[in-house]
Amino acid sequence: MGEGSCPTNSASTDDLRPFCHSRQDVSNGDFPPGPHIGVIDSGHASAQTPRVAAARRFTLTADGVIAEAAAADPLGHGSAVLDAIASRAPSARFSVAQVFDKRGVTTPLQVAAALEWLCQRGVRLVNLSLGLRRDRPVLRQSCADLLAAGVLICAASPARGGPVFPAHYPGVIRATGDARCAVDQWSWLDSREADFAACVGAATGQAGASLGCAAFSGHLAALLATHPAAANDWLLQWLRDHAHYHGSERKTAP
Helix, strand or coil: CCCCCCCCCCHHHCCCCCCEECCCCEECCCCCCCCEEEEEECCCCHHHHHHEEEEEEEEEECCEEEEEECCCCCCCHHHHHHHHHHCCCCCCEEEEEECCCCCCCCCHHHHHHHHHHHHHHCCCEEEECCCECCCCHHHHHHHHHHHHCCCEEEEECCCCCCCCECCCCCCCEEEEECCCCCCCCEEECCCCCCCEEECCCCCCCCCCHHHHHHHHHHHHHHHHHHCCCCCHHHHHHHHHHCCCEECCCEECCC
């Protein structure tokens, strides 16, 4: 799955609000205190189930978006994203929204419904290692709703090319990959394309902006684990101040 790889939906459904049936969660019991992270992607691997508090699959039908029991990750992309976050924030627990089918295709309505569910789940941070080339009102509004509720949203943004969404909605953290970064490093790019970046590689072979975004979400989740009551502005400023790289060239002390 390449960066910015969420295909656009037809014009007839772009302005509709998501209509979700079946609000029941698949929950895996009690979890110790730790940051609650939402992941919207292709699902998770069975081996990751102990980390997953709840998982749902969001499927588009003629009547709207149906929330169903999650299936096995058909692409491996969501599993790699979850690993990238969990390896940096071991205490994190996850709610996983499965929106991609086996072709790597989804729609704005599915992503919007997933965001609504994650807001109901009470997540503190949402990672979206995906992007749309065109602005969609339903996705814009769902992101605005979460941001208004104080939820952090981190979305993938390619380091080159035009803007993608939801990364370029106001208030969304734009993240990409940075080949300079080791696994425990991140950079503050402050560029037209992205705010932050992190390690691009993964043991699974997945790479690029989508995994860089997940790695940065992992760093943010780790900070949330040690400062659970911190304000969003403080968290982002701390990450700017402690970035290993500032901008596209200059290296700073850790």
